[in-house]
Amino acid sequence: MADQNTTSATPALEVHDLTVSYHSKPVLWGVDFTVPQGTLTGIMGPNGAGKSTLIKSIMGLVEMNSGFAHILGGPLEKVRQQVSYVPQRESVDWNFPASVLDVVLMGRYGKLGLFKRPRKADKEAALSCLEDVGLLPFKDRQIAQLSGGQQQRVFLARALAQDADIYFMDEPFAGVDAATEQAIINLLKKMREQGKTVFVVHHDLQTAPEYFDWMVFLNTRLVANGPTKKVFTQEVLKETYGGKLSLLVQVGDLLAEEGLPPRKG
Amino acid sequence: MNWLEFITFDNALIRNVVLGSTLLALSSSVVGCFTLLRKRALVGDAVSHSVLPGVCLAFLFQGTKDPLVLLIGAFITGWLSLLTIDLITKRSRIPEDAATGLVLSVFFGVGILLLTYIQHLPNLANQSGLDSFLFGNILSISEKDLYVFGAVAICLLTCVWLFYKEFQVLSFDEGYASTIGMPVKGLRLLLTTLTVLAVVVGIQSVGVVLMAALLITPAAAARFLTNRLGPMVIIAAIIGATAGLTGTFISSAFRTPTGPWIVMALSIMALGAFFFAPKQGILAKWIRQRHWNRQIQDENILKAIFQFQLDNNSNDPVQTETLIKWRPMEAKQLRSGLKRLSSQGYLEQNNGWLLTQVGQKRGERITRLHRLWETYLTKYLKIAPDHVHEDAESIEHIITPELELELEKLLDYPEKDPHDSSIPRS
Amino acid sequence: MTLIAGDYWSMLAGCLVAIPCAILGCYLVLRRMVMIGDAISHAVLPGIVLAFMLTDKMDTLPLLIGAGSLGMLTTFLIEFLHRKVRLQEDASIGVTFTWLFAIGVILVSTFVSNVHIDQECVLYGDLVNIPFDLMEIGGKEMGPVAIWTLGLVNLCVLAFVWIFYRQLFITTFDPSFAVAIGISATLWHYALMGAVSMVSVASFESVGAILVVAFLVAPAATAYLLTDNFKLMLGLSVLFGIASAILGYLLAISLNSSAAGGMVTVAGGIFGLVFVLSPRYGMFSKKLRTLFKVA
Numbered sequence: 001m002a003d004q005n006t007t008s009a010t011p012a013l014e015v016h017d018l019t020v021s022y023h024s025k026p027v028l029w030g031v032d033f034t035v036p037q038g039t040l041t042g043i044m045g046p047n048g049a050g051k052s053t054l055i056k057s058i059m060g061l062v063e064m065n066s067g068f069a070h071i072l073g074g075p076l077e078k079v080r081q082q083v084s085y086v087p088q089r090e091s092v093d094w095n096f097p098a099s100v101l102d103v104v105l106m107g108r109y110g111k112l113g114l115f116k117r118p119r120k121a122d123k124e125a126a127l128s129c130l131e132d133v134g135l136l137p138f139k140d141r142q143i144a145q146l147s148g149g150q151q152q153r154v155f156l157a158r159a160l161a162q163d164a165d166i167y168f169m170d171e172p173f174a175g176v177d178a179a180t181e182q183a184i185i186n187l188l189k190k191m192r193e194q195g196k197t198v199f200v201v202h203h204d205l206q207t208a209p210e211y212f213d214w215m216v217f218l219n220t221r222l223v224a225n226g227p228t229k230k231v232f233t234q235e236v237l238k239e240t241y242g243g244k245l246s247l248l249v250q251v252g253d254l255l256a257e258e259g260l261p262p263r264k265g
Numbered sequence: 266m267n268w269l270e271f272i273t274f275d276n277a278l279i280r281n282v283v284l285g286s287t288l289l290a291l292s293s294s295v296v297g298c299f300t301l302l303r304k305r306a307l308v309g310d311a312v313s314h315s316v317l318p319g320v321c322l323a324f325l326f327q328g329t330k331d332p333l334v335l336l337i338g339a340f341i342t343g344w345l346s347l348l349t350i351d352l353i354t355k356r357s358r359i360p361e362d363a364a365t366g367l368v369l370s371v372f373f374g375v376g377i378l379l380l381t382y383i384q385h386l387p388n389l390a391n392q393s394g395l396d397s398f399l400f401g402n403i404l405s406i407s408e409k410d411l412y413v414f415g416a417v418a419i420c421l422l423t424c425v426w427l428f429y430k431e432f433q434v435l436s437f438d439e440g441y442a443s444t445i446g447m448p449v450k451g452l453r454l455l456l457t458t459l460t461v462l463a464v465v466v467g468i469q470s471v472g473v474v475l476m477a478a479l480l481i482t483p484a485a486a487a488r489f490l491t492n493r494l495g496p497m498v499i500i501a502a503i504i505g506a507t508a509g510l511t512g513t514f515i516s517s518a519f520r521t522p523t524g525p526w527i528v529m530a531l532s533i534m535a536l537g538a539f540f541f542a543p544k545q546g547i548l549a550k551w552i553r554q555r556h557w558n559r560q561i562q563d564e565n566i567l568k569a570i571f572q573f574q575l576d577n578n579s580n581d582p583v584q585t586e587t588l589i590k591w592r593p594m595e596a597k598q599l600r601s602g603l604k605r606l607s608s609q610g611y612l613e614q615n616n617g618w619l620l621t622q623v624g625q626k627r628g629e630r631i632t633r634l635h636r637l638w639e640t641y642l643t644k645y646l647k648i649a650p651d652h653v654h655e656d657a658e659s660i661e662h663i664i665t666p667e668l669e670l671e672l673e674k675l676l677d678y679p680e681k682d683p684h685d686s687s688i689p690r691s
Numbered sequence: 692m693t694l695i696a697g698d699y700w701s702m703l704a705g706c707l708v709a710i711p712c713a714i715l716g717c718y719l720v721l722r723r724m725v726m727i728g729d730a731i732s733h734a735v736l737p738g739i740v741l742a743f744m745l746t747d748k749m750d751t752l753p754l755l756i757g758a759g760s761l762g763m764l765t766t767f768l769i770e771f772l773h774r775k776v777r778l779q780e781d782a783s784i785g786v787t788f789t790w791l792f793a794i795g796v797i798l799v800s801t802f803v804s805n806v807h808i809d810q811e812c813v814l815y816g817d818l819v820n821i822p823f824d825l826m827e828i829g830g831k832e833m834g835p836v837a838i839w840t841l842g843l844v845n846l847c848v849l850a851f852v853w854i855f856y857r858q859l860f861i862t863t864f865d866p867s868f869a870v871a872i873g874i875s876a877t878l879w880h881y882a883l884m885g886a887v888s889m890v891s892v893a894s895f896e897s898v899g900a901i902l903v904v905a906f907l908v909a910p911a912a913t914a915y916l917l918t919d920n921f922k923l924m925l926g927l928s929v930l931f932g933i934a935s936a937i938l939g940y941l942l943a944i945s946l947n948s949s950a951a952g953g954m955v956t957v958a959g960g961i962f963g964l965v966f967v968l969s970p971r972y973g974m975f976s977k978k979l980r981t982l983f984k985v986a
Contacts, residue, residue: 017652030648030656059871066655077873085871092865095358096721097921106861110872115854142919162872221646245645247671254663259553306781307726314901356974357966359720363912366725367962370905374955377815377902381948399814400796474814474901475796478789485782521800525793532790539776547776 010073012037012166012197013058018067020050020057025256026220027053029248031067033225035199035214037165040192042202042212042228046241049219051201052088055168059085071166081111084164086155088171094144094151101139103154104130107161129160134183149180156184167191167198174203185211205237220244220252285411286403286470287509290479290527292418293467294505295425296459297480298487298498302436303456306481307362308347311369313464313476315346317376320398321383332410336417336465343461346372373473401472401524404517414466421462424455425498432456433494470509472524478531479505486535489542504534559605561662564631565594566602567611568661570620571628575689582617629689630669634661636682637672643683644676650683694944697822700835702940704821705954707841708894709906709932711848715887716911717921717928721863722883725908726781727769730788731884732891732903734765736795736813739895744802751840755892762888765791766881792900816899818940818950837896844893851886852925859883860921898951906932909958916962916969931961 011034020028028050035041043051056062058069060076072079084107107129108122130136133153138146143154152172159167173181188198192213202208208215209232217223217231217240224231224240300309316339323338324330346368353364397405425432434442435452443449460480467479487500512527519526540547569592570583585603589596606612611624620628638657642648648656664672682688719728738761742754765787772783799813811817826836833839852859858879862869866876887907894903914927939954946953967974 017648017655019656030642030646030652032648032652056867059867061867061870080873083871085868087865087867087871091867093721096864097915097919097924098860098864099920102860102921103864106865106868109857109861109869109874112857114858117857144919158868221648223647247641247668247675248645250668250671251660251664254665254668258557258663259550301779301782304779304781306779306785310729310785352974353966357916357969358972359912359915360723360725362723363720363725363908363915366729366904366908367912367959369729370902371909371955371959371962374902374905374952374959376952377949378943378946378952378956379948381815381952382946385947400800475789475793477785478793481782481785482789485778485786488778488782489776519801522796525796525800528789528793529797532786532793535786539772539778545777 008037010037011035011070012039012072013199014070014073015054015058016067016069018054018057018069019065020053020062021065021255022053022062023256024259026065026252028057028218029221029252031218031222033216033222035197035216035225037072037197038192038195039197039214040188040212041197041199041214041216042208043199043216043218044202044205044208044240045218045223049240051218052170054218055085055170055199055201059083059168079166081162082165084159084162084167086159086167086169086172089148089152089155089174094146096143098143099139100130100135100141100143100146100154101126103143104139104157104161107158110162125163126157126161129157132160133157133187147177148175149177152176153180153184156187165196167196169198169200171201171203173200181207208232220248281408281411282403283510283513285415286513286523286527287506288415288418289403289466289470290509290512291502291506292421293463293471293476293479294483294501295498296421296456296463297484297505298494298501299425299432299436299456300460300480301484301488302494306484307365307477308350309460309464309480310477311346311350311365311372312343312461313468313473313480314369314376315372316343316464316468316476317398317473318342318372318379319345321376321379324383325379332406332413336413339465339468340461342372343464344458347457347461376473397472397522398468399472399474400522401468401470401475401527402516403470403513403523406469410469414469417462417466421459421466424459428452428455436494470513470523471527472522475524475528478528482528482531482535483508486531486538489538489545504531508534557662559602561659562598562602563606563611564627564662565592566599566606567620567624567628568631568635569594570612570618571625571632574620575632580619582615582619584617588618631661633689634664634669636686636688637669637676637679638664639682639684640676640679640688641672653683697819698940698944700822700838701818701950702937704818704835704837704841704897705936705940705950706933707838707845708890708897708903709910709936709954710929711845711886711890712894712903712906713910713914713928713932714848714852714925715883715890716907716909717914717925718859718863718883719887719907720911720915725904726784727766727884728887728907729904730769730784731762731765731887732907733788733900734791734795735759735762735888735891735895736900737761737791737798739892740795740798740802744798751836755840755844755889758892758895759885759888761791762891763881763885765888766884795900812896812899814899815902815949815951816895816897818897821897841893841897844889848886848890851882855879855882898954902951902955905955905958906935909955909962910935913958913962913965916965916972919971931958935961 013035015031015033018028018031019026043054045051053062057064071083076083104126105118105122108118108126112118127136127139130139133156135150135153135157138150143151146154156172172184191198209228213228215228215231216225217236219240224236300306319338319342320335323335327334350364350368353359354361431447431452434447435449435456439449464476467476471479483501483504486504487497490500491497508527508530511530512523516523516526543549569588573583573591574580585599589599603612603618607614610621611627613619613621635657638660639653642653642656643650679688719725735758738758739754742757746753768787769783772778772787773780796813821835821837824836826833826839858874861874862876862879870876891903898906910928910931913931914924917927918924935958936954939957940950942957943950943953965973970976970979
């Protein structure tokens with residue numbers, strides 16, 4: 001639940017002047033936006049636009065060159081227990097010897113300290129999350145024996161088990177069948193109704209306006225940010241998917257080539 | 266062995282040994298370039314460890330140290346190890362690195378079991394030379410053996426020379442190689458065979474345990490000294506040969522195995538390349554950074570003086586203290602920067618600091634670039650005017666004259682920046 | 692074949708090497724870090740020799756600390772070459788461990804002449820002599836020193852894996868999720884590498900610097916072919932480790948050859964058997980499954 005000093009007026013996410021580089025070439029450049037609480041937000045853009053990088057830098061997984069991201073009005077460290085992250089499904093080895101329940105229980109690890117072990121209550125919480133995603137009968141199944149859609153739902157259940165307020169999901173619909181996609185989106189909408197804020201990296205423009213009530217359009221730079229009704233326009237789409245800015249690309253290449261010292265945030 | 270004899274090449278045997286070990290090290294280094302580029306460097310490590318049981322088995326069955334027999338034994342188990350790694354990774358869920366480590370250590374363990382078994386056999390007298398396979402001892406092998414290995418090494422080099430073009434494509438892009446009709450499977454087989462052969466001849470001088478270094482280290486060092494395959498192969502060959510030569514020399518002086526000394530020489534050369542390579546080396550990168558930092562500092566000073574005079578509408582000399590107050594800079598860095606700029610003719614000292622004509626021009630250009638970039642960011646990246654300064658502070662230093670022109674054109678030669686300051690043009 | 696008391700001590704020492712190796716090996720296999728483990732086990736050699744040259748005896752504590760820190764240095768060096776120098780990862784591993792191992796062999800062959808440490812010992816250890824180096828406390832014989840050292844290392848590794856089970860588990864399966872919930876993947880990476888270094892050093896006397904790798908990877912890989920339960924995998928790998936140690940020792944004395952070589956040969960043999968026969972993840976498991984379905 002929200003901290004005492006964060007009200008519903010505090011933005012869920014405030015990204016300020018964020019620049020992230022890969023091998024000194026900027027992947028995100030001066031990205032600057034704010035998203036209010038209680039939204040289901042789609043992070044949209046073409047391949048290589050920096051969508052995943054945005055989430056990863058917010059979660060502290062890649063270094064920022066400049067700028068910052070505040071979640072619920074503070075840095076990540078202060079609100080870590082209220083934030084949940086769902087990585088891309090391909091980022092882990094599904095041959096790992098673990099059961100479905102093992103993975104979902106990981107969602108409780110953050111709240112346990114260094115030495116404490118999961119208790120019965122943690123296990124019950126994990127089981128109820130599994131029920132929410134419809135995987136309770138599979139709880140002892142080895143994760144390699146699940147379909148792609150089921151694996152994605154396991155990740156979702158793990159995030160639910162964190163009982164967070166803000167969720168960042170990296171392409172939860174990738175490689176998922178239509179029925180599962182529908183089930184997941186229904187779940188996400190239910191979460192929004194409960195006052196949670198959900199960020200989803202998404203590819204499909206067809207379904208996007210139906211899924212999300214807020215959108216962030218990226219293509220290295222921020223193209224648009226706002227309620228779907230306002231920003232899901234032909235103009236914005238053309239600008240987002242119409243290729244990169246040639247001057248920005250040239251300056252980026254120059255930065256990578258010369259190895260200019262990165263700015264100190 | 267007499268040192269002097271060694272250096273002067275007087276003794277024909279010594280000359281052969283030195284030439285031989287140089288040749289062996291050289292040929293392994295050349296083949297190593299392709300294994301490295303195909304990202305299979307550690308596979309060479311597995312092959313070299315797996316050669317041991319082959320050598321021991323060949324000795325057990327034949328009872329001789331005939332180099333050809335041992336070579337065939339080594340070749341067979343070396344190949345077998347590669348097939349086993351392939352089989353394990355293809356037919357089970359064991360990842361490749363685990364399969365490599367497993368095959369490497371188990372083959373080596375079997376080799377050790379056989380080796381110690383042979384050593385404890387009562388009736389076999391002529392077995393002592395076998396442990397030189399472990400750490401290499403080129404000085405212990407006979408002249409005739411050396412000819413055999415030398416011939417193999419020359420075969421290797423000829424093969425690489427003949428199939429150079431094909432190996433190049435194969436290492437760079439296997440998929441493409443097959444689309445243009447190259448017999449990829451056959452080439453892969455040939456390259457693997459060459460790798461196994463390189464290991465088999467290389468262990469004479471380096472030994473099975475450290476053989477991996479001869480395949481990996483020269484290639485890795487060469488990779489830092491050039492960006493092209495042809496020179497890379499040649500540099501790797503030179504590094505390998507030099508190490509073979511020095512290693513044999515030092516080890517004969519200390520009467521110890523050759524392998525560790527060759528590897529030592531290789532590693533020192535490689536570390537040298539990593540640190541001092543002209544373009545990709547750590548030092549070169551560091552110097553580039555320093556250069557940039559200095560340039561940024563200098564340009565910031567020129568910009569500060571230029572803007573100070575512009576804002577105060579005066580051409581009076583500027584005091585160092587005033588500058589520090591006006592644009593926060595570190596005093597020590599500022600003083601050294603001022604000195605440097607005046608020696609380069611950008612500044613004049615006259616009761617304070619004055620811009621020379623060139624200094625004026627450069628300060629103006631940086632100010633212009635800063636404001637142009639701020640305009641670009643607000644217009645094209647939709648960043649709020651109060652967020653653009655930081656980014657422009659770094660980009661202003663890197664924009665080339667061509668990019669400047671493009672920027673001006675794109676923005677249609679703007680008069681004012683987002684903060685309503687005028688963009689200077691002279 | 693008759694076994695004497697000393698043989699049992701040697702077998703016990705073999706088992707005490709196999710147990711922590713098997714446990715840590717499971718993590719290495721699943722983290723795709725077997726070759727880094729290989730590099731560490733090679734690279735502790737100069738540390739062992741240096742510690743030995745400085746103290747002039749095989750004292751346990753300076754050895755574990757000195758050589759163990761060298762194992763950590765290896766990890767740092769590989770990371771440094773890979774990230775800062777931008778050398779590709781397999782080459783970073785190869786360059787680092789061959790260099791450090793070469794230094795070790797040079798030190799051994801040039802400066803050290805002692806029964807405890809020589810070129811053979813570097814390669815395959817000396818299990819047979821372990822029972823003769825006895826520990827004495829207050830004039831009372833307390834059994835071989837190596838058994839005590841290895842026992843201590845076993846306790847440390849078991850405690851480490853038991854207490855921090857969750858942290859190791861999550862950073863192995865999904866490091867980026869671990870970081871996102873505030874568990875440092877880097878910290879646990881280095882902790883694990885520290886444990887591998889310690890075990891490599893402790894096992895050096897018994898099985899040498901190279902064959903440790905087999906103890907790390909073979910039992911773990913074998914277990915990985917049989918189960919989908921991580922805890923069971925840990926248990927099975929320990930079991931395979933112990934079996935290889937005992938059977939391998941027997942094989943070695945019957946052939947009058949290196950004990951460590953025998954143990955590794957058996958460990959490889961067990962893997963081979965399981966690889967061919969495993970019902971679930973073996974070579975013929977798919978065929979077996981279709982066969983049963985048809986029947």
